[in-house]
Amino acid sequence: MGRKLLLEHIDVPGIETFDVYRNHGGYKSVEKALKTMSPQEVVEEVQKSALKGRGGAGFPTGMKWSFLAKPEGVPRYLVCNADESEPGTFKDRYLMEKLPHLLIEGMITSSYALGANTSYIYIRGEYYFILEILEKAIDEAYAKGFLGKNILGSGYDLDLYVAPGGGAYICGEETALLESLEGKRGNPRMKPPFPAIKGLYGCPTVVNNVESIAAVVPIINIGADEYLKIGTEKSSGTKLISACGNLARPGVYEIELGLSVEEFIYGDDWCRGIANGKKIKALIPGGSSVPILPAHLITKTATGETRYMSYESLSDGGFASGSMLGSGGFIAFDEDQCIVRNTWNFARFYSHESCGQCSPCREGTAWMEKVLRRIENGEGNMRDIDLLADINKKIEGNTICPLGDAAAWPVAAAIRHFREEFEWHVTHPQDALKGNYGLLSMPSITL
Amino acid sequence: MVKVTIDDIEIEVEEGTTIMNAARMIGGDVVPPAMCYYSSLPGTGGKCRTCLVEIAAGSTKDPRPMPKLMVSCSTQVQDGMIVKNRTSEKVIENRGAVVEFLLINHPLDCPVCDQAGECDLQDLGFSHGKAGTRYEEERRTFDPIDIGENIKLHMNRCILCYRCVHVANQLTDQRVHGALHRGDHTEISTYIEKAVDNDFSGNMIDVCPVGALTDRTSRFKSRVWFLNPMNASCECTKCSGKAVVWMFGKQMYRVTTRQDKYGEVEVVDGKPEWICNECRFDKKDLSKWTIEGPRHIDRHSVISQGHYEKPNPLKNATKNIE
Ligand SMILES: Cc1cc2nc3c(=O)[nH]c(=O)nc-3n(C[C@H](O)[C@H](O)[C@H](O)COP(=O)(O)O)c2cc1C
Ligand code: SF4
Ligand code: SF4
Numbered sequence: 001m002g003r004k005l006l007l008e009h010i011d012v013p014g015i016e017t018f019d020v021y022r023n024h025g026g027y028k029s030v031e032k033a034l035k036t037m038s039p040q041e042v043v044e045e046v047q048k049s050a051l052k053g054r055g056g057a058g059f060p061t062g063m064k065w066s067f068l069a070k071p072e073g074v075p076r077y078l079v080c081n082a083d084e085s086e087p088g089t090f091k092d093r094y095l096m097e098k099l100p101h102l103l104i105e106g107m108i109t110s111s112y113a114l115g116a117n118t119s120y121i122y123i124r125g126e127y128y129f130i131l132e133i134l135e136k137a138i139d140e141a142y143a144k145g146f147l148g149k150n151i152l153g154s155g156y157d158l159d160l161y162v163a164p165g166g167g168a169y170i171c172g173e174e175t176a177l178l179e180s181l182e183g184k185r186g187n188p189r190m191k192p193p194f195p196a197i198k199g200l201y202g203c204p205t206v207v208n209n210v211e212s213i214a215a216v217v218p219i220i221n222i223g224a225d226e227y228l229k230i231g232t233e234k235s236s237g238t239k240l241i242s243a244c245g246n247l248a249r250p251g252v253y254e255i256e257l258g259l260s261v262e263e264f265i266y267g268d269d270w271c272r273g274i275a276n277g278k279k280i281k282a283l284i285p286g287g288s289s290v291p292i293l294p295a296h297l298i299t300k301t302a303t304g305e306t307r308y309m310s311y312e313s314l315s316d317g318g319f320a321s322g323s324m325l326g327s328g329g330f331i332a333f334d335e336d337q338c339i340v341r342n343t344w345n346f347a348r349f350y351s352h353e354s355c356g357q358c359s360p361c362r363e364g365t366a367w368m369e370k371v372l373r374r375i376e377n378g379e380g381n382m383r384d385i386d387l388l389a390d391i392n393k394k395i396e397g398n399t400i401c402p403l404g405d406a407a408a409w410p411v412a413a414a415i416r417h418f419r420e421e422f423e424w425h426v427t428h429p430q431d432a433l434k435g436n437y438g439l440l441s442m443p444s445i446t447l
Numbered sequence: 448m449v450k451v452t453i454d455d456i457e458i459e460v461e462e463g464t465t466i467m468n469a470a471r472m473i474g475g476d477v478v479p480p481a482m483c484y485y486s487s488l489p490g491t492g493g494k495c496r497t498c499l500v501e502i503a504a505g506s507t508k509d510p511r512p513m514p515k516l517m518v519s520c521s522t523q524v525q526d527g528m529i530v531k532n533r534t535s536e537k538v539i540e541n542r543g544a545v546v547e548f549l550l551i552n553h554p555l556d557c558p559v560c561d562q563a564g565e566c567d568l569q570d571l572g573f574s575h576g577k578a579g580t581r582y583e584e585e586r587r588t589f590d591p592i593d594i595g596e597n598i599k600l601h602m603n604r605c606i607l608c609y610r611c612v613h614v615a616n617q618l619t620d621q622r623v624h625g626a627l628h629r630g631d632h633t634e635i636s637t638y639i640e641k642a643v644d645n646d647f648s649g650n651m652i653d654v655c656p657v658g659a660l661t662d663r664t665s666r667f668k669s670r671v672w673f674l675n676p677m678n679a680s681c682e683c684t685k686c687s688g689k690a691v692v693w694m695f696g697k698q699m700y701r702v703t704t705r706q707d708k709y710g711e712v713e714v715v716d717g718k719p720e721w722i723c724n725e726c727r728f729d730k731k732d733l734s735k736w737t738i739e740g741p742r743h744i745d746r747h748s749v750i751s752q753g754h755y756e757k758p759n760p761l762k763n764a765t766k767n768i769e
């Protein structure tokens with residue numbers, strides 16, 4: 001089943017309470033870091049572990065930490081990104097709901113490494129019930145001396161707050177998050193300056209995903225050398241995957257990076273294949289923003305090599321025949337699902353969630369949504385398909401933040417791999433309204 | 448000082464200068480169009496994306512080209528940077544796309560819009576747009592609202608440049624939000640109406656690049672190209688009293704700030720010469736102003752159609768015919 005570094009004790013009754021968590025090895029990383037390591041040594045350990053950011057972009061966490069500016073007399077902040085709103089991604093929720101102390105422990109150890117004395121967990125508004133779970137756990141940690149002044153007698157102080165957002169996907173973009181945390185409208189900022197130089201309240205700030213911060217705990221506990229033995233050369237460690245769609249056993253799984261995609265979909269320990277004995281038609285491996293893969297590119301790459309659950313293997317083939325690990329939102333589509341409908345659904349999401357600051361994203365996402373709605377509802381033209389392809393080229397790269405790209409890529413990939421299905425919607429408007437374009441009517445794809 | 452080359456023209460500028468401002472120092476065709484950036488309003492820029500340029504070389508130190516187009520209003524020049532504006536096909540193509548994006552939901556109601564003739568979006572459409580549209584969907588619509596007694600907001604025409612929000616920001620620290628909602632249903636709205644009860648709120652009208660904010664005391668009175676703009680000044684305790692008055696014969700139809708060739712309020716001794724609401728809305732009486740002479744406006748060719756700057760030879764000719 002592979003090693004579990006994050007979810008090992010998830011099924012222990014009462015693990016959400018301080019005492020049970022502590023009895024199962026909890027808060028050891030705080031003790032180790034504060035008592036035996038300098039902040040710089042913690043940073044170096046994380047750098048050595050090659051941990052990649054689990055929020056979607058996969059930026060090396062240790063490198064991000066090393067960029068943090070340290071001007072005299074200016075506070076530094078660590079902000080945990082718990083805005084998790086990408087369709088298909090629900091791993092952070094699971095972790096925070098069941099193991100709130102794991103995140104808090106990670107926050108303490110990481111804040112110590114960065115020299116932050118005030119840290120925040122910014123959580124999406126819809127996770128209000130988790131906010132309560134976290135606050136309860138934080139109270140416990142204060143009571144036990146793991147938060148507050150002079151933690152474990154080390155002289156290090158840390159205050160930790162949870163701040164809820166208002167339910168906007170865009171507030172997961174790190175600079176929009178900071179604006180929102182400051183109490184403003186969550187419009188992404190122009191970069192540079194990057195948060196590491198000018199972040200929260202104009203001070204140097206690190207923004208990290210929930211899972212990235214949680215992963216610091218095992219890295220400090222077992223050491224970077226041991227951590228590096230897990231996963232592949234370029235993708236170290238374990239990753240939480242939120243598997244959903246037409247899978248026989250959807251859910252949140254912790255995998256060792258480098259597990260084969262085939263094993264993950266069909267293996268008994270994992271998703272146990274496609275529900276109701278159907279065939280797989282398409283896969284979105286890393287959340288709604290990443291390119292969709294057609295059936296023949298899921299378990300094998302374009303060159304016929306085995307496809308693995310790792311940063312490098314999922315992106316093998318680039319955008320032409322690959323995708324991305326992204327946030328680990330793994331969405332499987334069975335033979336009866338409609339790709340046009342799904343693309344429209346995503347387009348509707350991005351158009352609704354665009355902050356509306358920059359013209360290409362504000363206007364382009366809404367335009368794509370309208371065109372896709374027409375195609376799906378049997379009112380499309382052939383030229384609409386090329387129009388869509390052109391609109392998304394004009395959004396891509398021309399916007400303030402990556403939401404524009406995230407909205408453009410799924411449409412581009414859907415047209416690239418499933419063009420005939422779009423065309424079928426245009427040529428068979430009545431059928432398109434009645435039913436979906438099943439896999440079996442796709443002549444170019446052999447299983 | 449750093450050296451930068453824009454469309455094959457080299458210029459030396461101070462470190463920290465943006466590409467846009469370096470281009471403005473060169474002047475002419477090299478200057479990218481700006482629909483949201485406004486020098487006297489810190490924090491503006493980056494939103495409309497019309498000023499995108501190609502960076503063919505980042506700097507002498509790192510001469511690699513930048514993979515994405517960059518916004519010239521908010522990107523600082525580096526020593527040895529090579530910028531392509533009108534000489535880049537990629538820029539022309541993508542800027543054309545931005546113009547298309549700005550227009551798909553625009554009502555194109557120029558025939559009934561007071562801004563027509565002095566509208567940056569008209570100018571931009573003319574210089575960078577295409578004839579015809581690929582947009583077949585329904586346009587989004589809003590109801591016009593009043594922002595205070597003297598200002599009308601036609602949200603349908605707004606391009607969400609946020610300039611008016613920044614004017615409000617400078618005027619009051621009580622502004623909460625200027626923009627409501629998000630995505631293509633974002634709207635500049637009533638929070639401003641509520642928060643901006645201020646002697647300088649009328650300046651929002653002048654910074655608005657389109658006809659979204661118009662002056663209720665002058666709207667629908669006359670086409671701008673029938674008016675003669677004159678530099679004028681008055682004694683005012685609130686503002687500099689330096690303005691442009693727009694005349695129709697002896698009648699004063701409208702008062703605005705003095706604007707430079709980029710449509711931005713003139714800056715004198717480092718201070719933008721905003722005018723107060725009293726000068727703008729309430730002093731439509733020639734006796735209150737000293738006329739300094741015709742105001743030269745070279746941005747919108749249509750305005751000079753009135754030939755107000757030169758004695759008009761045709762004037763007497765017509766008289767003779769009569
Ligand atoms: C539109 C948009 C939404 C995002 N939403 C999230 C999110 O919900 N959670 C998250 O961790 N990162 C999200 N990100 C990525 C963050 O900007 C940032 O890269 C991340 O929090 C960094 O954490 P990491 O380095 O630990 O991965 C989003 C990015 C964009 C552009
Ligand atoms: S790309 Fe979209 S979400 Fe990002 S800043 Fe621009 S309008 Fe806002
Ligand atoms: S009303 Fe005018 S100034 Fe304000 S955002 Fe819209 S276009 Fe810009």
Ligand code: FES
Binds near residue numbers: 480493494496499518
């Ligand atoms: S002027 Fe530069 S983005 Fe609008």
